Amino acid sequence: MPHTHTRHGSSGDDLCSTDEVKIFKDEGDREDDKISSENLLVEEKSSLIDLTESEEKSQKVARPDHSPVFNKLDTHTTSFNMGYLVSPYSYANGAANGLPVTMANKIGLPPFFCHNADPLATPPPAHCGIPPYQLDPKAIGLTRPALYPFAAGQYAYPMLGSEMSQVASWHTPSVYSASSFRTPYPSSLPINTTLPSDFPFRFSPSLLPSVHATSHHVLNSHSAIVASSSKQDCGSHQDSTTNNRYPRNLDTKNTSSNQSNDSSKDISNDKKKPHIKKPLNAFMLYMKEMRAKVVAECTLKESAAINQILGRRWHALGREEQAKYYELARRERQLHMQMYPDWSSRTNASRGKKRKRKQDTNEGGNNMKKCRARFGLDQQNQWCKPCRRKKKCIRYMEAMNGNGGILEDGSGMDDHGSDDDDDDEDDDDVKLNGSCGSVDADETANKIDDDAESLDHGSMSSFAQSPSTTTTSLASPLNMINFINPTTPNPAALLINCSATEQQQQQRSTSVSTTSTSVSASSGSGGTTPSTSSTVSPVTTGMPGINSSIPGANCIPGASGTSSSQTMLLGNRFSHLGMGLSPVFTTTSTAGTGLTTNKLEPFFGNNISLNNLNNSQIPIPVMPNIIRNPIGANPRDINNPLSINQLTNHHQPSSLLKSSFSQHLHQQQQLLNVTHMTTTSAVNNKNKVVVASSNRNDATTTAMMSISSHHAEKTSAAECHSNHEKNTDHHQQSNASGKTPSSAGATETGAISVS
DNA sequence: TCGCCTTTGAAGCGT
DNA sequence: ACGCTTCAAAGGCGA
Known part of the structure; x- marks a missing residue:
C-alpha cells in the first residue's frame, strides 16, 4: 500500500494510516468476499481504530502539545477502548504500577x-x-x-x-x-x-x-x-x-546542531x-x-x-x-x-553503504540483480523466492551455483516438477497460462498476493531457502500445523523437546512441512525428502492410532532418495500446498481396524469465505478430482492459481508431479495402510506430508495434534474474522482430536500452511 | 572485527 | 504507481 506516512508532517494525520489500514486491507484482500461477516467484524474493528485515532487527533488539537508523550498518554488513555489497539497485556505479576x-x-x-x-x-x-x-x-x-x-x-x-x-x-x-x-x-x-x-x-x-x-x-x-x-x-x-x-x-x-558549525565539524x-x-x-x-x-x-x-x-x-x-x-x-x-x-x-541509510555497495558489486558483477530481468516473466519458475516476492534477490547466483539451478529457496525448482504451477506468485505481472488455474483464480490470487506472500513467506517458503532455513523450518511453529496430523509431530515440537543433538538431527533432516494439510516428513536421522512431501499423503486427523502405524515415517526420506537439494526444493513446493483452498483429505481410521476412510475437506486457508467450513466436515467417500499441483507451489500459493482455482478447476497434474506423488503416495500407503489413496493424480493438489517422528509417542503426537488443530482453528478463525473466533478454541479442542483438519488448515496453517 | 544470515515491515529513492 | 533497497533486532557463525 502506498505509504501515507509522512515523517515530517505533523503528526497526526498519518498516524493512523499505515498499519491499521494495511492490516485490514490485507484482510479485505484475502477474503474474496469483503462483505462477509468476518469482514464486517474487521471493519468494525477498523472503524474502532479509526475512531481511536480520531480521538487522538482531536485530543491533540484540543491540548497544546507539551510533549508528544504526554499527549500520547492522555489520548491513549481514552482511546484504548479497542482491545487490540490497546496492548492487552495482562501483566502476570499484577503489579499495580509498572511499566510494560x-x-x-x-x-x-x-x-x-x-x-x-x-x-x-x-x-x-x-x-x-x-x-x-x-x-x-x-x-x-x-x-x-x-x-x-x-x-x-x-x-x-x-x-x-x-x-x-x-x-x-x-x-x-x-x-x-x-x-x-x-x-x-x-x-x-x-x-x-x-x-x-x-x-x-x-x-x-x-x-x-x-x-x-x-x-x-x-x-x-x-x-x-x-x-x-x-x-x-x-x-x-x-x-x-x-x-x-x-x-x-x-x-x-x-547537541549535534550546536556542534555543527562548519562542514568539517x-x-x-x-x-x-x-x-x-x-x-x-x-x-x-x-x-x-x-x-x-x-x-x-x-x-x-x-x-x-x-x-x-x-x-x-x-x-x-x-x-x-x-x-x-x-x-x-x-x-x-x-x-x-x-x-x-x-x-x-x-x-x-546513508550509513549503511557498505552493504549496499556489496550488493551492488554482486549485482553489478553478475548482473543478477533481478530474477525477472534474468529469466523473464516466462520463466518465473526460475525465480528465487525473494524475487517472487518482488524483493531483492541477492543470493540467486549463489544458490544457482550451489544447486545447479536450484534457487535459493528451492521453491523455484520447477524443473523437477511442475511447470507452471509453481508460481504464480508473481503473477502480478504475468498470469500463468498453465494448467494451474483459471484466470479468475489468478486474479483472485493476485488480489491476495501481498497477504499470501507474506503468509507463505513466513510460513513455508523459507523452508528450502537455505540449509539453515531448512533447519529452522523444522522448528518453526509453522510446522505446528503438522500437529494436525497425529502422525506427524510438529518439528517445532520436536525441537522443543529435543535435545540439542536431536535438534541438530532434526535440522539436518529437513522436514518439509507443506501446508497444514500435512506434510511432513521427517526422519530423525535421514533428511526428509521432498519427494516424500511431494507424495500425497492423506491427512490423518484425530487418529492417534495412525501414528503407531507410521513408525516408518522415517523411511520416507530415504525412500525418495532425492538429493538434498531436491529435498529442499520439494519441500518448498510442498510448503505451498497448504496455501489457499485445497481439499484436504482426511483419513479417518478406526484404531486397530486398519480401515480408513478418506474424507475430502476443503482447506480454506485464507479464503474461508469461499467455502463453508461446515460443509468441509462432510466426508467425501471418493477422492475428488480436485487437484492441485503441489510441485512448485509456492508457499504464497494463495496467489497461486493452484491454490484456489485448482480447487474449482480440474487440472491435469504434470507428469512429474504425478510420478512424484504416486511415489510418495505409494509410500504413504504402505506406511499408513491407507488403501484409498490410489489416485495419485487426484491427489496432486494436496499433499500432505505425514510426518512421522520416531521421537514422539502416540500420546504425544496426539496431544500435539490437538494443539495444532486448536491453534489452527483459532488462527483460521482469526483470519476469517469470524465471530466465532473466540469460541473456536473450545470448539477446536473438542474437534481437535476429532478430525477435521480442515478448519485447522484453514487457519494458521491454512493461512500459512494449510493443509 | 565485521558481515552474513533470517524474518517482516517501514521508508526512501528511482524509474 | 511500482519496484528496489536499506534498515530495524538478534546472536551465532564464518572470513
Missing part, C-alpha cells in the same frame, strides 16, 4: 527493572525519575484489565501434559499474556496496567510516566540512539547514553552523532518480545533460525494480535517522529 515489560526492557534499568519485579513492586521514589513530561494523572491512575485475558486454562490443554503445554505455549498468543512480553525481556517489570498499555514501550524512560523513571533515564538519550560505529544492543547496554532505543531528541538533535559530528535507529515495525516488536520465548522453547540460539520461526508465528498470529503489534509499531513511529522530526530513514 517491553518498555522496561527498553528502559534497561537493571536496578529497578528486575525480572522478579520485586523492586518494582514499589514504585521508585518520584525523585528517582523526573520525567521530562508531565504525566497525565489519568493515564497513570487508570487500570485496564487485559482485553484479552486468556485464562491460563484457555491455552492450557488439559489433555496435554506439561510438555505439551509448553508446546501449546508456542501458539499462545504472547501478546495476550504477560509472559509474552516478558520473556524477551528478562529484566521486565511488572507491567503497569495503569499505564497506557500501548505506550511505546521502547521509549526512554524519560518519556514514561515518572513512576519508574530515574533521573539518569531522564537524561538518557533515546534507546534508538546508538553508537554509529557499532551495532549495539540497546538492551544490553545499561549505559546511560545507550539504554534506550530512542534518546531524547534533545540530546541528539540539539559536521562530518565529525555525524560520526559522533548518535545513531538514531529506525523505529521498530510491528514484526520487530513481535520478535523482540517473542524471541526469548522461542529461544527458551527451542533451545535455538541462532537468530536466523529463530527469526524464521518467529516469522511463521507472526503469520500464525491472529489478525487482532498482529493488529496490536501494528498499533504498537505505529505508536513507536509516531513517537519517534515526534522525537526526531528531522530524522529520516535516509539518514541511517
Whole structure:
C-alpha cells in the first residue's frame, strides 16, 4: 500500500494510516468476499481504530502539545477502548504500577527493572525519575484489565501434559499474556496496567510516566540512539547514553546542531552523532518480545533460525494480535517522529553503504540483480523466492551455483516438477497460462498476493531457502500445523523437546512441512525428502492410532532418495500446498481396524469465505478430482492459481508431479495402510506430508495434534474474522482430536500452511 | 572485527 | 504507481 506516512508532517494525520489500514486491507484482500461477516467484524474493528485515532487527533488539537508523550498518554488513555489497539497485556505479576515489560526492557534499568519485579513492586521514589513530561494523572491512575485475558486454562490443554503445554505455549498468543512480553525481556517489570498499555514501550524512560523513571533515564538519550560505529544492543547496554532505543531528541538533535558549525565539524559530528535507529515495525516488536520465548522453547540460539520461526508465528498470529503489534509499531513511529522530526530513514541509510555497495558489486558483477530481468516473466519458475516476492534477490547466483539451478529457496525448482504451477506468485505481472488455474483464480490470487506472500513467506517458503532455513523450518511453529496430523509431530515440537543433538538431527533432516494439510516428513536421522512431501499423503486427523502405524515415517526420506537439494526444493513446493483452498483429505481410521476412510475437506486457508467450513466436515467417500499441483507451489500459493482455482478447476497434474506423488503416495500407503489413496493424480493438489517422528509417542503426537488443530482453528478463525473466533478454541479442542483438519488448515496453517 | 544470515515491515529513492 | 533497497533486532557463525 502506498505509504501515507509522512515523517515530517505533523503528526497526526498519518498516524493512523499505515498499519491499521494495511492490516485490514490485507484482510479485505484475502477474503474474496469483503462483505462477509468476518469482514464486517474487521471493519468494525477498523472503524474502532479509526475512531481511536480520531480521538487522538482531536485530543491533540484540543491540548497544546507539551510533549508528544504526554499527549500520547492522555489520548491513549481514552482511546484504548479497542482491545487490540490497546496492548492487552495482562501483566502476570499484577503489579499495580509498572511499566510494560517491553518498555522496561527498553528502559534497561537493571536496578529497578528486575525480572522478579520485586523492586518494582514499589514504585521508585518520584525523585528517582523526573520525567521530562508531565504525566497525565489519568493515564497513570487508570487500570485496564487485559482485553484479552486468556485464562491460563484457555491455552492450557488439559489433555496435554506439561510438555505439551509448553508446546501449546508456542501458539499462545504472547501478546495476550504477560509472559509474552516478558520473556524477551528478562529484566521486565511488572507491567503497569495503569499505564497506557500501548505506550511505546521502547521509549526512554524519560518519556514514561515518572513512576519508574530515574533521573539518569531522564537524561538518557533515546534507546534508538546508538553508537554509529557499532551495532549495539540497546538492551544490553545499561549505559546511560545507550539504554534506550530512542534518546531524547534533545540530546541528539540539539547537541549535534550546536556542534555543527562548519562542514568539517559536521562530518565529525555525524560520526559522533548518535545513531538514531529506525523505529521498530510491528514484526520487530513481535520478535523482540517473542524471541526469548522461542529461544527458551527451542533451545535455538541462532537468530536466523529463530527469526524464521518467529516469522511463521507472526503469520500464525491472529489478525487482532498482529493488529496490536501494528498499533504498537505505529505508536513507536509516531513517537519517534515526534522525537526526531528531522530524522529520516535516509539518514541511517546513508550509513549503511557498505552493504549496499556489496550488493551492488554482486549485482553489478553478475548482473543478477533481478530474477525477472534474468529469466523473464516466462520463466518465473526460475525465480528465487525473494524475487517472487518482488524483493531483492541477492543470493540467486549463489544458490544457482550451489544447486545447479536450484534457487535459493528451492521453491523455484520447477524443473523437477511442475511447470507452471509453481508460481504464480508473481503473477502480478504475468498470469500463468498453465494448467494451474483459471484466470479468475489468478486474479483472485493476485488480489491476495501481498497477504499470501507474506503468509507463505513466513510460513513455508523459507523452508528450502537455505540449509539453515531448512533447519529452522523444522522448528518453526509453522510446522505446528503438522500437529494436525497425529502422525506427524510438529518439528517445532520436536525441537522443543529435543535435545540439542536431536535438534541438530532434526535440522539436518529437513522436514518439509507443506501446508497444514500435512506434510511432513521427517526422519530423525535421514533428511526428509521432498519427494516424500511431494507424495500425497492423506491427512490423518484425530487418529492417534495412525501414528503407531507410521513408525516408518522415517523411511520416507530415504525412500525418495532425492538429493538434498531436491529435498529442499520439494519441500518448498510442498510448503505451498497448504496455501489457499485445497481439499484436504482426511483419513479417518478406526484404531486397530486398519480401515480408513478418506474424507475430502476443503482447506480454506485464507479464503474461508469461499467455502463453508461446515460443509468441509462432510466426508467425501471418493477422492475428488480436485487437484492441485503441489510441485512448485509456492508457499504464497494463495496467489497461486493452484491454490484456489485448482480447487474449482480440474487440472491435469504434470507428469512429474504425478510420478512424484504416486511415489510418495505409494509410500504413504504402505506406511499408513491407507488403501484409498490410489489416485495419485487426484491427489496432486494436496499433499500432505505425514510426518512421522520416531521421537514422539502416540500420546504425544496426539496431544500435539490437538494443539495444532486448536491453534489452527483459532488462527483460521482469526483470519476469517469470524465471530466465532473466540469460541473456536473450545470448539477446536473438542474437534481437535476429532478430525477435521480442515478448519485447522484453514487457519494458521491454512493461512500459512494449510493443509 | 565485521558481515552474513533470517524474518517482516517501514521508508526512501528511482524509474 | 511500482519496484528496489536499506534498515530495524538478534546472536551465532564464518572470513
